[in-house]
Amino acid sequence: MRIIFLKKKSISYVDVLCIRVINMYERICDSNTKNSIRAIENNVCNRCYSRNILKDVSGIDYCLECYQYFEITSENFLVRTKRVTEKIDNILEMNFKLSVDQIKGSNFLVNSYLKRKNAFLQAVCGAGKTEMCLALIQRVLNENKQLAFVIPRVEIIKQVSRRFKDYFPNTTISNLYNGVTLDQKANMIITTPQQLIKFYQEFDLVIIDEFDAYPLINNSFLERLIDKSKKNNAMTVYMSATITDKCINLIKTKKLEYHTISRRFHQKDLAIPKFIKNNNFFDKKILYLIKNYLNQNKQVIIYVASIAKGEYLYNQLSNIGIKTDLISSKTTYKLSIINSFTNSDLNILVSTTILERGVTFKNISVIVLEADSNIFNKSSLIQIAGRVGRIGDEGEVIFVGKYKSEAMIKAKKAIINFNRGKNEMSFM
Amino acid sequence: MKCRLCEKIFNVNSSFTTLFYFPEICPECNKKYTPYLKTEVYPIDYGEITYIYLYDMPLNLVQRNYLDKHFVLFFKYLEENYHLFDICLVIDSSIKSYLAEYGSLIKSFGNILFFSLTYIDLISFKYFD
Numbered sequence: 001m002r003i004i005f006l007k008k009k010s011i012s013y014v015d016v017l018c019i020r021v022i023n024m025y026e027r028i029c030d031s032n033t034k035n036s037i038r039a040i041e042n043n044v045c046n047r048c049y050s051r052n053i054l055k056d057v058s059g060i061d062y063c064l065e066c067y068q069y070f071e072i073t074s075e076n077f078l079v080r081t082k083r084v085t086e087k088i089d090n091i092l093e094m095n096f097k098l099s100v101d102q103i104k105g106s107n108f109l110v111n112s113y114l115k116r117k118n119a120f121l122q123a124v125c126g127a128g129k130t131e132m133c134l135a136l137i138q139r140v141l142n143e144n145k146q147l148a149f150v151i152p153r154v155e156i157i158k159q160v161s162r163r164f165k166d167y168f169p170n171t172t173i174s175n176l177y178n179g180v181t182l183d184q185k186a187n188m189i190i191t192t193p194q195q196l197i198k199f200y201q202e203f204d205l206v207i208i209d210e211f212d213a214y215p216l217i218n219n220s221f222l223e224r225l226i227d228k229s230k231k232n233n234a235m236t237v238y239m240s241a242t243i244t245d246k247c248i249n250l251i252k253t254k255k256l257e258y259h260t261i262s263r264r265f266h267q268k269d270l271a272i273p274k275f276i277k278n279n280n281f282f283d284k285k286i287l288y289l290i291k292n293y294l295n296q297n298k299q300v301i302i303y304v305a306s307i308a309k310g311e312y313l314y315n316q317l318s319n320i321g322i323k324t325d326l327i328s329s330k331t332t333y334k335l336s337i338i339n340s341f342t343n344s345d346l347n348i349l350v351s352t353t354i355l356e357r358g359v360t361f362k363n364i365s366v367i368v369l370e371a372d373s374n375i376f377n378k379s380s381l382i383q384i385a386g387r388v389g390r391i392g393d394e395g396e397v398i399f400v401g402k403y404k405s406e407a408m409i410k411a412k413k414a415i416i417n418f419n420r421g422k423n424e425m426s427f428m
Numbered sequence: 429m430k431c432r433l434c435e436k437i438f439n440v441n442s443s444f445t446t447l448f449y450f451p452e453i454c455p456e457c458n459k460k461y462t463p464y465l466k467t468e469v470y471p472i473d474y475g476e477i478t479y480i481y482l483y484d485m486p487l488n489l490v491q492r493n494y495l496d497k498h499f500v501l502f503f504k505y506l507e508e509n510y511h512l513f514d515i516c517l518v519i520d521s522s523i524k525s526y527l528a529e530y531g532s533l534i535k536s537f538g539n540i541l542f543f544s545l546t547y548i549d550l551i552s553f554k555y556f557d
Contacts, residue, residue: 030525054489058522067488071521 025083025184026200028076036077039063046078047197049224065221069197080200083146085187090141090171092134099265105132108259110139113205113235115257120238120247123261124270124418125386126360129239130160132261133207134167136237141171141187145204148229149190152213154178155334156358160209161190193222199229206230207237210357212244212379241357241386242379242414262418266392269419273385273397273412275404281369282313286400287320289367294322294347298395299364301341301349303356303384305373310350313369317348324348327355357383364388365395371408372401381411433457433491452494461491463498465505470550475538477550478513480505484547492521492545502543512539519544 026047029036039046043053045063052064061074072078098106105121112119113136123129133149140147149164151157154177161175174186176195193208193216206226208216216222230236238247238256250256264270278285293300304310307328314326323346327337334354341349342361349355353375366388368376376384381399388395399408430437431454438454440446453461463482470477482498499518506516514537519527527548534540542550 056489062489064488064490068486071486071488 025081025182025202026198027079027081028070028072029079030076032077033079035081036079038074039072039076039078040074045072047072048221049228050221066197069194078200083184083202085144085146085172085185087144088170088187090138090168090187092138092167093169094131094134094167098128098131099267101261101263102128102132102265105129105259105261106135108257109133109136109237112237112257113139116233116235117257118236118238118255119257119259120243120251121259121261122240122243124264125241125357125383126264126270126390127241127261128265129209130163131265133237133239136205137188137207138168140205141168143204146202147188147205147207148196148199148203149188150193150196150206150208150211150226151190151358152193152210152216153354153358154192155338155354156210157190157192158335159359164188164190193225196222196225196229201229201231203230204234205237206234207239209239211238212240212242212247213357213383214353217244242382244379262421264390264392268389268392270415271385271388271395271397272415272419273381273399273408275371275408275412276398276400277402278400279402281309282316286367286369289398290317290322290348293365293396297363299341299344299347299349299361301351301355301361301364301366301387303351303353303366303368303376305352305370305375307352309370310352314350317350322347324350326350328352329354353380353384355387356380357386359387360390361387362391363393363395365397367398367400369400371399372403372405376405376407378407378410378414381407382414385411385415429454431457432494433461461495463495463501465501466547468550472535472540474536475514475540477540477542479542479544479550481544481547483545487546495545499545506541513541514539516541516543519548524548 028039037046040053040061040063043061044051045053045066048063048066050063050065053061054064055061063072066072105123109119109121109132121129121132123132137147149160151160157175157177161173164173171188172183172186173188173190174183176182176189176191178194182189182198206229208226247256251258290300302313304313307330310326310328314324317324325337325340325346327334327349329352331337337349338359340346364387366384368381368384371381385397388397401408429440429450432452434454434457436454440449440451461483465480465482466484468479470479480502482501483495487495515534517530517534517540519542
């Protein structure tokens with residue numbers, strides 16, 4: 001009798017598992033239905049896989065980690081419904097040819113996909129990482145598989161999405177970030193990592209761009225969301241210009257395929273940062289530097305360590321009559337500021353680290369004030385320096401600080417090594 | 429010390445003035461969770477709903493339990509302004525799920541005061557139908 005009971009129990013458990021392993025879009029509801037599971041079971045949150053659960057006086061369990069995305073309790077249920085997408089012929093339209101390096105990068109990604117191994121593509125800023133993914137994306141889309149392109153910054157999602165819509169005119173591409181509803185028929189989803197909370201075993205391929213950027217770096221919560229949204233045999237592609245220690249370990253243990261591209265597509269060198277010693281945050285020396293660039297008809301992005309410093313600098317420059325604007329996480333209309341800088345309506349853009357990566361501007365130079373601050377680490381300084389000369393134009397990178405920090409020295413060394421054609425793994 | 433709100437470890441610069449000073453929350457959270465009353469007013473058929481809340485960000489159970497003490501601000505407000513309202517309803521997490529059902533019961537009151545610790549989008553509860 002006891003054996004039969006166990007057998008029955010195990011079959012029903014397998015049945016439940018079978019229902020779960022299909023690509024699904026997750027919703028929260030208050031009542032139990034056929035395809036729903038309890039949001040918190042056995043002290044584990046089924047939405048974010050957190051074990052940080054707390055019981056209140058009435059005996060209801062609360063998840064203490066995913067509360068920012070609508071708080072769930074053990075009284076709630078998660079309904080997982082299958083998302084059906086139409087099979088279409090996804091045509092790739094590119095009005096340019098990939099460079100030799102880019103073709104190598106593209107082939108590396110496709111080969112890794114065929115081997116079903118996770119891959120890390122390290123390419124210098126402006127090497128065309130997004131374009132190297134196109135062949136892989138087309139292949140996956142034409143197999144009618146689900147793919148997510150994960151980007152940590154909303155501004156970059158908007159920019160990249162426009163490019164993808166041009167490359168894949170037939171494909172339904174949906175942007176997903178806070179305040180935007182998912183197009184259920186989308187073949188490809190460009191999303192922030194936080195929005196992956198809405199998916200369960202949905203994607204066959206997850207491409208994570210700038211995976212070493214805030215908020216993805218050292219964030220176990222977002223890592224769990226990425227794992228949850230992937231299918232069991234899914235492939236993950238990581239892309240960045242910089243590499244983390246965690247990745248180095250994975251590459252050394254051969255758990256991650258690795259390929260590096262140390263030249264930009266136009267084969268020009270990366271701008272090597274110059275260091276200027278200055279004890280003040282903003283004074284005549286900096287102003288002279290800025291005016292010098294403006295006389296050369298160059299636009300300048302000035303990176304600052306905090307919003308307060310940015311506001312101060314913005315006020316100072318505006319008072320002199322220089323066309324300038326400030327962009328930070330608190331700015332409401334970020335895209336319109338980026339557009340007016342792109343259209344040369346602004347001479348100077350004061351920015352926090354929010355614009356350190358992903359964005360492309362023509363004919364600019366970059367100044368990093370207080371580059372010795374803790375806010376600017378090696379990876380962020382490399383990324384900032386990478387904003388210059390992205391489309392083959394000339395520009396300068398200036399690090400201003402009281403002293404040369406370790407991050408500044410390492411960043412400069414890494415850029416010089418990239419220009420020599422060495423990858424970061426080889427000199428580590 | 430461990431912050432009771434964000435659970436991060438933090439230090440306070442030691443000096444004679446802070447020798448016996450053991451703050452429960454870190455300076456960042458202290459700034460982030462400074463309470464002040466925020467008000468929204470919704471017109472209804474026979475008057476208006478005044479909605480007062482303390483935080484416009486989501487809070488988890490631990491944070492709510494800790495920050496509940498700031499309800500005192502609301503009680504102070506009520507002491508001074510109680511004559512302006514016909515009925516006052518404090519919305520906590522347990523009432524939140526039944527909020528829509530209260531609509532018909534409180535409809536006939538003219539000036540209604542809602543109060544909650546965190547912001548709730550009242551329009552989503554369809555009070556005005």
